[in-house]
Amino acid sequence: MRNSEIVLEAVPNVSEGRDIACIEAFGHALTSHGSALLDVHSDHDHNRSVYTLVGGPQEVADSIVAGARTAIQHIDMRVHEGAHPCVGALDVVPIVYLSSSDRELAHDEALAVGNRLAGELDLPVFMYGELASAEERRERAFFREGGASGASARVTAGELVPDFGPARLHPTAGATLVTARPPLVAFNVELDTPDVELAKAVAAKVREAGGGLPGVRAIGVLLASRGVAQVSTNVHDPLRVPLREVVEAVRREAEPLGARVAGAQIVGLVPQAALDGFPEHVPLNGFDASRHMLERRVRVPAAGR
Numbered sequence: 418m419r420n421s422e423i424v425l426e427a428v429p430n431v432s433e434g435r436d437i438a439c440i441e442a443f444g445h446a447l448t449s450h451g452s453a454l455l456d457v458h459s460d461h462d463h464n465r466s467v468y469t470l471v472g473g474p475q476e477v478a479d480s481i482v483a484g485a486r487t488a489i490q491h492i493d494m495r496v497h498e499g500a501h502p503c504v505g506a507l508d509v510v511p512i513v514y515l516s517s518s519d520r521e522l523a524h525d526e527a528l529a530v531g532n533r534l535a536g537e538l539d540l541p542v543f544m545y546g547e548l549a550s551a552e553e554r555r556e557r558a559f560f561r562e563g564g565a566s567g568a569s570a571r572v573t574a575g576e577l578v579p580d581f582g583p584a585r586l587h588p589t590a591g592a593t594l595v596t597a598r599p600p601l602v603a604f605n606v607e608l609d610t611p612d613v614e615l616a617k618a619v620a621a622k623v624r625e626a627g628g629g630l631p632g633v634r635a636i637g638v639l640l641a642s643r644g645v646a647q648v649s650t651n652v653h654d655p656l657r658v659p660l661r662e663v664v665e666a667v668r669r670e671a672e673p674l675g676a677r678v679a680g681a682q683i684v685g686l687v688p689q690a691a692l693d694g695f696p697e698h699v700p701l702n703g704f705d706a707s708r709h710m711l712e713r714r715v716r717v718p719a720a721g722r
Contacts, residue, residue, distance in 0.1 A: 434464045451473070
């Protein structure tokens with residue numbers, strides 16, 4: 418990997434976390450056009466895989482389109498099941514700018530990716546976040562209400578109009594959500610209980626929309642294979658809200674309900690500063706600083722974000 422040539426990061430999320438052949442095929446497709454694949458995180462219960470890759474603008478766009486083609490070949494959303502909300506085989510494609518000076522470039526790249534996914538693969542594409550066409554379309558939850566079938570009904574009714582592509586969901590691959598953004602951290606906190614309703618109640622208090630931490634999105638899910646509940650979060654500004662604050666917020670809401678924090682997990686890469694003061698008594702499952710610390714894998718511009 419030639420750090421001096423790295424311009425953008427992409428973090429495609431695919432609705433498959435169980436079929437090893439599919440997971441590997443998608444990863445192979447992502448590296449077929451010069452991008453470097455830094456990390457793959459697959460989860461059986463979420464039935465989702467998150468890939469982190471870096472490359473120049475054309476490399477990233479070509480890689481995403483090649484990956485989408487592979488996802489369409491392998492994933493049928495009509496029979497998909499998993500704990501994580503989703504609307505498509507290639508569910509989410511964030512193009513990540515590591516420096517504020519690259520923000521416009523990332524916006525252009527995300528729009529180009531959305532246009533190509535629609536034009537070359539007949540996928541309906543919805544832009545969210547910084548590229549949302551209306552304020553209510555900024556959050557992924559807006560599109561995921563009712564899952565793929567719910568989105569399909571809304572599109573058919575004319576209530577939900579794609580930004581690119583056909584006014585219908587792909588028959589097997591659903592739809593894709595695309596944006597450009599600075600780095601965020603996908604961070605999961607496990608509880609010592611299988612009570613998913615308790616986890617949902619904690620998530621409702623922790624997330625920004627419920628009066629909790631700024632820039633934090635959270636849901637409660639059941640990890641059925643392990644019999645534990647999880648508060649699954651996205652921390653949109655991990656420098657403003659380090660992960661220790663997320664753990665503390667979950668602990669503060671869970672303990673009065675009779676549950677404790679049992680461990681935590683980072684999905685993909687994390688800025689080093691986000692881990693400042695992280696509690697030593699909370700196991701950070703599967704974390705390897707040499708693999709998962711952003712600054713050790715990517716040359717982050719000195720100006721930061």
